[in-house]
Amino acid sequence: DGGITQSPKYLFRKEGQNVTLSCEQNLNHDAMYWYRQDPGQGLRLIYYSQIVNDFQKGDIAEGYSVSREKKESFPLTVTSAQKNPTAFYLCASRPGFYGYTFGSGTRLTVV
Amino acid sequence: GESVGLHLPTLSVQEGDNSIINCAYSNSASDYFIWYKQESGKGPQFIIDIRSNMDKRQGQRVTVLLNKTVKHLSLQIAATQPGDSAVYFCAENEKGQGGKLIFGQGTELSVKP
Numbered sequence: 001d002g003g004i005t006q007s008p009k010y011l012f013r014k015e016g017q018n019v020t021l022s023c024e025q026n027l028n029h030d031a032m033y034w035y036r037q038d039p040g041q042g043l044r045l046i047y048y049s050q051i052v053n054d055f056q057k058g059d060i061a062e063g064y065s066v067s068r069e070k071k072e073s074f075p076l077t078v079t080s081a082q083k084n085p086t087a088f089y090l091c092a093s094r095p096g097f098y099g100y101t102f103g104s105g106t107r108l109t110v111v
Numbered sequence: 112g113e114s115v116g117l118h119l120p121t122l123s124v125q126e127g128d129n130s131i132i133n134c135a136y137s138n139s140a141s142d143y144f145i146w147y148k149q150e151s152g153k154g155p156q157f158i159i160d161i162r163s164n165m166d167k168r169q170g171q172r173v174t175v176l177l178n179k180t181v182k183h184l185s186l187q188i189a190a191t192q193p194g195d196s197a198v199y200f201c202a203e204n205e206k207g208q209g210g211k212l213i214f215g216q217g218t219e220l221s222v223k224p
Contacts, residue, residue: 006154031210033211040119041216041217042200042214042215042216042217043155043200043214045211048210050210058211088152090154090155094210094212096210097143097204099145099147099157099160099202099212100145100155100157100212101157102147102155103154104153104154105152105153107152
């Protein structure tokens with residue numbers, strides 16, 4: 001079955017630690033996106049990539065980094081510079097004009 | 112910037128009633144709109160979409176209405192069921208913005224049995 005796989009489902013980060021969230025898709029979509037969702041709130045765009053080896057900052061990119069070395073993969077690193085990383089992170093891909101397909105999310109908690 | 116302490120609008124309906132969820136969008140140049148359903152702890156799921164050259168589109172138990180004059184989008188759910196309880200987001204595609212969708216705040220639908 002085609003889809004987007006995010007891993008891990010739950011992730012715990014210690015203060016000052018970098019962590020990487022995985023996002024893989026086998027839908028052959030060119031564009032991929034990372035969103036952050038805080039409790040009771042909407043989706044805020046972190047980074048997006050329209051093609052391999054290219055990506056752009058979204059509205060809240062500070063403290064995050066991404067790479068797009070392969071069409072299928074768009075990992076997100078939450079760096080120690082992100083002071084409030086506890087949130088639900090959603091990855092999505094898009095086949096041109098139509099809507100996003102979302103992954104099932106990664107819940108990141110600072111311990 | 113950060114938003115703290117916001118609470119989603121909530122719509123509470125009786126099982127079997129029809130639900131109407133509203134959304135105001137921001138850009139008159141937006142050419143495509145989507146409704147998503149998000150259950151707790153899960154990623155959003157596509158429900159229905161509509162292009163700007165249409166006023167209405169129907170799916171199974173759901174209808175989307177688009178009023179471009181007042182930049183308003185609505186989702187109607189017929190015969191609401193407990194399984195419809197979730198947060199519903201509208202999204203707009205702004206032309207020329209690199210394929211990014213702009214999401215609304217979301218509305219929490221609660222269905223009472």
